Amino acid sequence: MSDIRNSAGANTPDPLRILLEASQVAAEYSLDLDDLLEALGSLIRKVVDYQLFAILLVDDKEELEIRYSIGYRPELVRTLRVELGQGITGHAAAHRKTIVVNDVRNDERYLMALDAVRSEMSVPLVARGKLVGVIDLQSAQLDAFGDREREIVELIGSRFSLAIDAALLYQGTVRTNQTLRVLHEVSRDFSNILELEELLESVAGVVRRLMPYDAFSIYLLEEDSQTLKHYFGARFDERVQWSSADLGQGLVGHAAKERRSVLVRDTDDDERYISAVEGIRSEVAVPLILKDRVIGVVDLESVRVASFSRDHEQTLGLLAPQIASAIENARLYERVADSERRMLDDLAAARHLQKHLLPERCPTVEGLEIAARNYPATAVSGDLYDFYEFREGSVAIFNGDVSGKGAAAALYAALASGLLRNAARKHREPTEFLQAANRALMANHIESRYLAAMFAVWNPARREIVVASAGEPPPVVRRAGVIEALHIGGMPLGLFVSPQFEQQTIRLEPGDVFVMASDGLHETENEAGEQYGDSALGETIGRLADATAEQLLEAILEDATAFGGGGELVDDRTVIVLRAQPVGA
Numbered sequence: 001m002s003d004i005r006n007s008a009g010a011n012t013p014d015p016l017r018i019l020l021e022a023s024q025v026a027a028e029y030s031l032d033l034d035d036l037l038e039a040l041g042s043l044i045r046k047v048v049d050y051q052l053f054a055i056l057l058v059d060d061k062e063e064l065e066i067r068y069s070i071g072y073r074p075e076l077v078r079t080l081r082v083e084l085g086q087g088i089t090g091h092a093a094a095h096r097k098t099i100v101v102n103d104v105r106n107d108e109r110y111l112m113a114l115d116a117v118r119s120e121m122s123v124p125l126v127a128r129g130k131l132v133g134v135i136d137l138q139s140a141q142l143d144a145f146g147d148r149e150r151e152i153v154e155l156i157g158s159r160f161s162l163a164i165d166a167a168l169l170y171q172g173t174v175r176t177n178q179t180l181r182v183l184h185e186v187s188r189d190f191s192n193i194l195e196l197e198e199l200l201e202s203v204a205g206v207v208r209r210l211m212p213y214d215a216f217s218i219y220l221l222e223e224d225s226q227t228l229k230h231y232f233g234a235r236f237d238e239r240v241q242w243s244s245a246d247l248g249q250g251l252v253g254h255a256a257k258e259r260r261s262v263l264v265r266d267t268d269d270d271e272r273y274i275s276a277v278e279g280i281r282s283e284v285a286v287p288l289i290l291k292d293r294v295i296g297v298v299d300l301e302s303v304r305v306a307s308f309s310r311d312h313e314q315t316l317g318l319l320a321p322q323i324a325s326a327i328e329n330a331r332l333y334e335r336v337a338d339s340e341r342r343m344l345d346d347l348a349a350a351r352h353l354q355k356h357l358l359p360e361r362c363p364t365v366e367g368l369e370i371a372a373r374n375y376p377a378t379a380v381s382g383d384l385y386d387f388y389e390f391r392e393g394s395v396a397i398f399n400g401d402v403s404g405k406g407a408a409a410a411l412y413a414a415l416a417s418g419l420l421r422n423a424a425r426k427h428r429e430p431t432e433f434l435q436a437a438n439r440a441l442m443a444n445h446i447e448s449r450y451l452a453a454m455f456a457v458w459n460p461a462r463r464e465i466v467v468a469s470a471g472e473p474p475p476v477v478r479r480a481g482v483i484e485a486l487h488i489g490g491m492p493l494g495l496f497v498s499p500q501f502e503q504q505t506i507r508l509e510p511g512d513v514f515v516m517a518s519d520g521l522h523e524t525e526n527e528a529g530e531q532y533g534d535s536a537l538g539e540t541i542g543r544l545a546d547a548t549a550e551q552l553l554e555a556i557l558e559d560a561t562a563f564g565g566g567g568e569l570v571d572d573r574t575v576i577v578l579r580a581q582p583v584g585a
Helices: 015-028 033-047 074-079 087-095 147-192 196-210 250-258 310-357 407-426 430-443 533-542 549-563
Strands: 052-058 063-070 081-083 099-101 119-127 130-139 215-222 227-235 262-264 282-290 293-302 368-375 383-389 395-402 451-459 464-470 476-479 482-485 503-507 513-517 573-580
Touching: 033 052, 033 063, 033 130, 033 147, 052 087, 063 074, 063 087, 063 130, 081 087, 087 099, 087 119, 087 130, 119 147, 130 147, 147 196, 147 310, 196 215, 196 227, 196 293, 196 310, 215 250, 215 310, 227 250, 227 293, 250 262, 250 282, 250 293, 262 310, 282 310, 293 310, 310 407, 368 383, 368 549, 383 407, 383 573, 395 407, 395 513, 395 573, 407 430, 407 451, 430 451, 430 464, 451 513, 476 533, 482 533, 513 533, 513 549, 533 549, 549 573
Parallel strands: none
Antiparallel strands: 052 063, 052 130, 063 081, 099 119, 119 130, 215 227, 215 293, 262 282, 282 293, 368 573, 383 395, 395 451, 451 464, 464 503, 476 482, 476 513, 513 573
């Protein structure tokens, strides 16, 4: 920067040179406000002697705040706000006229900054007919500022006023663009966060990008108690937990009750303020409103007086609906997740109980080896099977499949299980058993529910199986190496009052195999849409001539799983394998 001197080398500055250098400096730092104010202070220091120097700019509350200073205590810079008309500086701003006081002890308007100060000069900065701020100089010397100093500072100020105004506009534009960019990011990012704790932590980080704070809190309204519960808090980057607040209690409660934001410049002057954090001097609280319903409050606090502006309040107001929507989604997800966990716990308990409805083991029967297995498509199964042993040594085998799957089908299966046991005690002929079972289910008729079933009775003395079907897939039989599917007619139970059923009698010699399975096995599909069916089932049985009933069962289940590509079951799957044994086995 060139030295301001006249051509004769005297200390009297040349006004033209001053204007030229001021214009050059203002142009050089035109968009960087901080650098611009520092350059202004350095330029004035070259031509005017002072002990205290400050540039005060008008804030959004039409008050003056120090934006650049030399010689002031840091705490004074942080907290000082000057109203228009207050003090010498405020009078200069209010009247837009330079004020020079040669002895501040004789001027009641003086606001003391330093005991040693004797002279003060305040020069207003005006651009486009609008007050931008004030240049304020203070000196320990009496009569420190005369006409020459006033003229110099006014000349410099006239050139810097427009530059400062432009820098403020640019700063505001940058801040607005940043805010809009962050708001756009928020709308995208918040929608992807469904864990409430993670979301609130993200909100705190987003708000910090937009405005500084020393303490951050989010309170959520508990509708039953009408209490604002403190859900998330951070103070100087440390997590904290504070007490809840009632509606109308404190600034947070007031914001929620009145459904409007609260901005407090100095908490010491607001009787509504309730201290939760030591040293807090300013606060802004904005209600979170969703569909005309208050769900909470976002609250920012600072140890500085007037730390938050109307711009901050408005920015939070723009952000609040997105925060409210994201919080509501996260809370809904949390409730759904809790419900799902409870449901899974209930289903696990139901599955445990359901296992007790199925036989713990297959019975030991003369001349017959039995293996059975049930796999549910969900936590509980709509398939069921059972064995009913009779005193003369015969045994009945029941296999059933409730329409649908899941909890409703499992409950219907539990209902049917007891009714079927009662029918089996009275009816040993398969068709009679199915008729009795149908009557019992029709007496307990449930809309859109029915039971496909198969009932077979093994007579060891005659080595015969008598079997009847009520809509189940055909059983597959291997006798003397020949595979066949027994198509037996019959309607599912629980649909019609008097259905007709067929039964067949099959003799089994040692090594012969009889397999019954639910449609969950038969309807297993491969990638081509082909079903496993009785054909594939017959092939599996046919190639394992010497396998035990348990080995056959395992092979059938493995083959069906491989056929379906190893994916999750679409329907419940039950398989029962009967393999004839020699007499006495």
